[in-house]
Ligand code: C2O
């Protein structure tokens with residue numbers, strides 16, 4: 001069953017889009033639809049009362065979803081899209097029992113987390129969890145931050161249809177905000193891919209044109225009501241297969257990126273979230289309603305003409321001035337110097353017309369496995385010779401971005417997913433401290449599916 005809900009969804013969006021020049025009121029104007037009330041995705045129940053362990057059960061299953069007032073067939077974790085938010089504290093053990101009630105294999109990959117290889121959910125040398133089977137993932141959460149989970153088998157289709165959720169690892173040394181909003185951005189549009197005929201469910205917009213509309217945690221143009229005078233922590237995640245969200249709002253205060261707190265507060269004009277990217281911000285709520293929008297951004301080269309799309313709004317309740325920002329324990333730190341050598345190079349090439357996407361001239365799974373000794377400290381060049389942008393992602397590790405296009409990073413930048421623009425060289429510093437065979441790929445899922453994926457082996461010390 002395919003979703004033809006687009007027109008209705010667009011109406012929802014139009015109703016919530018601010019008009020730039022106020023026009024004289026005409027009595028014939030239709031009554032605007034009411035924006036849906038924003039609610040965070042429900043959190044997973046902790047099945048183990050002991051401290052230091054978060055134990056949850058997730059069921060991957062096919063479901064009928066209600067999106068924008070329409071019924072759509074999709075995949076879900078425990079009946080919800082986004083899946084249950086997993087909230088733990090740094091140092092906790094995460095235990096997840098996954099039951100696969102789909103008719104196909106699946107896995108869970110812990111995006112951005114330095115989990116041991118056997119728990120990584122990648123199917124290079126590991127079997128997926130078969131239909132009807134159960135698998136237990138268990139490992140220690142060593143770093144605080146905003147991470148996410150999704151399948152890494154039949155990935156393009158399963159993520160697109162709704163299998164994704166946020167994993168929040170809290171650091172007790174950080175101050176507590178008055179409220180937290182979990183914003184999971186997914187694109188929504190009628191698929192143009194003939195191969196997907198009859199596949200049904202959530203579809204994607206292929207990243208060239210801005211999605212219309214964006215879903216924010218499953219809702220179209222929702223409105224979050226929060227008390228005036230409160231500090232709201234926003235956790236942002238782009239799970240779309242191919243679309244970039246270039247998110248902004250007045251007074252944007254970014255506090256974190258993929259791998260936890262930034263060295264210091266930043267006030268950029270927007271936050272670019274490539275597929276797979278995360279960020280965090282604090283919103284100081286005063287008397288003004290705030291609208292979060294996404295500027296038009298194409299994987300074919302960045303900012304494109306077009307009006308910003310409304311993502312959601314935050315409406316203050318009551319009256320109070322905007323509070324001061326929180327006292328975040330900024331880690332500080334200085335960026336590593338770039339060096340005049342390269343230990344590993346990844347050259348991205350491809351052709352949108354053939355759908356063939358290569359790294360170093362190879363398409364997955366016919367790849368040369370590159371090996372690094374355990375604990376090696378290496379410099380990596382990622383060079384994009386293709387006509388589109390690509391978010392580069394390595395499993396099981398984070399890395400420092402030391403320069404972009406020859407320009408040294410102005411601050412210490414630690415990521416696990418980083419966008420590479422057309423004809424750009426990125427320079428990364430990687431400490432290979434987690435043994436295993438790690439998928440290294442573009443996070444535009446149709447590109448990964450088309451072969452833009454390779455394997456980096458970090459040797460065991462033994
Ligand atoms: Cu989100 Cu290979 O990962």
Ligand code: CU
Nearest residue numbers: 390442444447
């Ligand atoms: Cu790509």
